[in-house]
Amino acid sequence: MGEVRDALAQARLEAQAANAELLERWEEINLLYSIGDILGRTLDLSDAARTILAAISDTVGAGRGGIFVYEQSSGLLRPLTVQGVDAKLVAPVAVDDASSLVARTYRARHAMLESSVPGDTSDLALRRGPVLAVPVMWKSPQDGPVALGVVLLSDKRSDMGFTASDEKLVSAIAAQIGTAIQIEGLVRASVAQQRLAHEMQLAHELQMRLLPATTVVSPEASCAARVAPAQSVGGDFYHLFRLADGRTGVLIGDVSSHGYQAALIMALTMSAMAIHAQATVDPAVAVQALYASLADELRQTEMFLSLCYVVVDPAARTVCYTNTGHPHAFIVAADGTVQRLDATDPPLGLGGDAPHSAVLPWTPGSDLLVLFTDGISDARDDAGVALGEARVLDVVRARRHDAPARVVDGVFSLLEGHMSGMAPADDQAIVVLRS
Amino acid sequence: MSFSVSQHGDVAIIDVEGQLVVSNRQELKQRVLDEVDKGTTKVLVDFAHAGYIDSSGLGVLVSLAKRIRETGGDLRLANLNEDLQTLFELTKLDTLFQISETRDGALASF
Numbered sequence: 001m002g003e004v005r006d007a008l009a010q011a012r013l014e015a016q017a018a019n020a021e022l023l024e025r026w027e028e029i030n031l032l033y034s035i036g037d038i039l040g041r042t043l044d045l046s047d048a049a050r051t052i053l054a055a056i057s058d059t060v061g062a063g064r065g066g067i068f069v070y071e072q073s074s075g076l077l078r079p080l081t082v083q084g085v086d087a088k089l090v091a092p093v094a095v096d097d098a099s100s101l102v103a104r105t106y107r108a109r110h111a112m113l114e115s116s117v118p119g120d121t122s123d124l125a126l127r128r129g130p131v132l133a134v135p136v137m138w139k140s141p142q143d144g145p146v147a148l149g150v151v152l153l154s155d156k157r158s159d160m161g162f163t164a165s166d167e168k169l170v171s172a173i174a175a176q177i178g179t180a181i182q183i184e185g186l187v188r189a190s191v192a193q194q195r196l197a198h199e200m201q202l203a204h205e206l207q208m209r210l211l212p213a214t215t216v217v218s219p220e221a222s223c224a225a226r227v228a229p230a231q232s233v234g235g236d237f238y239h240l241f242r243l244a245d246g247r248t249g250v251l252i253g254d255v256s257s258h259g260y261q262a263a264l265i266m267a268l269t270m271s272a273m274a275i276h277a278q279a280t281v282d283p284a285v286a287v288q289a290l291y292a293s294l295a296d297e298l299r300q301t302e303m304f305l306s307l308c309y310v311v312v313d314p315a316a317r318t319v320c321y322t323n324t325g326h327p328h329a330f331i332v333a334a335d336g337t338v339q340r341l342d343a344t345d346p347p348l349g350l351g352g353d354a355p356h357s358a359v360l361p362w363t364p365g366s367d368l369l370v371l372f373t374d375g376i377s378d379a380r381d382d383a384g385v386a387l388g389e390a391r392v393l394d395v396v397r398a399r400r401h402d403a404p405a406r407v408v409d410g411v412f413s414l415l416e417g418h419m420s421g422m423a424p425a426d427d428q429a430i431v432v433l434r435s
Numbered sequence: 436m437s438f439s440v441s442q443h444g445d446v447a448i449i450d451v452e453g454q455l456v457v458s459n460r461q462e463l464k465q466r467v468l469d470e471v472d473k474g475t476t477k478v479l480v481d482f483a484h485a486g487y488i489d490s491s492g493l494g495v496l497v498s499l500a501k502r503i504r505e506t507g508g509d510l511r512l513a514n515l516n517e518d519l520q521t522l523f524e525l526t527k528l529d530t531l532f533q534i535s536e537t538r539d540g541a542l543a544s545f
Contacts, residue, residue: 256490257457302494
């Protein structure tokens, strides 16, 4: 019985000691749990950092503190939040600042304790008495441990200074902060990427809306067209104009670049040509006026514009055109012969003389006007072989008696088969018209 | 695809290998402008080992030619294969560049 009583007494003593230790560590354990909770509930890192720093300072008894985060673009450790001093007094710290304990801890990537404040430190505003600085670390799956920032605490309320236990606690919290910083960065990048993708999609839709419906030239002409930009926005385009006396104006263009700058030139061309095409039936005059509208923009952007503007006149049985360096412009006759609309001038934007025009015969109701850009004929297969103009024209010839929409479908089927799912390297546009 | 630069007298020669397209046009531009910054006013672009130029590539050649002509110099072309020669003719760019069949011919033309 005596042995049992002793064992019970011993167990009671151990339980009391464990209870006492648990009570002593309760605040720390509670802090670790609550920080996990704070970080789990918020995506605003600054708010979370403020709450966490207040909790840490309270637990370890620090009157002043700050959390600094490294900013790669500037090479500075910027204060995310500070405690116990006016935030305006705490400046960002250069990562190579030799006097700053924040910078030294960041570079050393381990905790540092200092018992006195050197006179010339740039962390002066945050420091009073003993100081504890702990790096905020994150374990990258690829690169191992990476330092993201520093937690600095000072103005310890007890005379003991910071203990090894404080250091362990703050290090554990700093690791959680590190993960939160990393997650916040990933979330921000992801949101920015989504926003960019959304904006590019809007730009694509806007650009596609600038292209006219092919029915604008009916009933005088039947027309089909398609534009497929290589990026969300591109520099290939077409325009259609219903002109006086049964004439139809057809424009195809290729700006010498891709992306938003090319799209801007395209939009300017579309709007300027809408004005100039209605003022004259002479393509050279319209294109000269167009160039006058675009010259400054082309010069500033170092771009040029190859285009072919054709005025089809069924009553006169002619087409009159101006071609500024556009290689793929053809009339395909009912008997299958193909007539190229040779360039009359080099591309717009290269200086030189006023554009010229040329006239070719046209058989109303049977001839097909076929204009396409080099993104179609130069499209590569997976072995790098170009589709080639001849194969495009073979498809057009085979469907020359069909409606223009069937011709466009045929060319794009050929193109898609050739590219077998590969993304186009260049914008692709085609217009087919019968009148 | 790459570009190599050599000097022949006062002419900087840029050899284009492979293609001159949207993805490498800026590199060509920079290589030529580096030569211009050194004071070169005569530039020859040799396409003996190039098979294809897209519209962006044509754009950069035109832009460089304009830039060099503004300084009193010239950019000339040599060794275009049949397809490239046709491309320059179809786009009327052959009216804007002095094009030689051979490198020696181009060098002699400066």
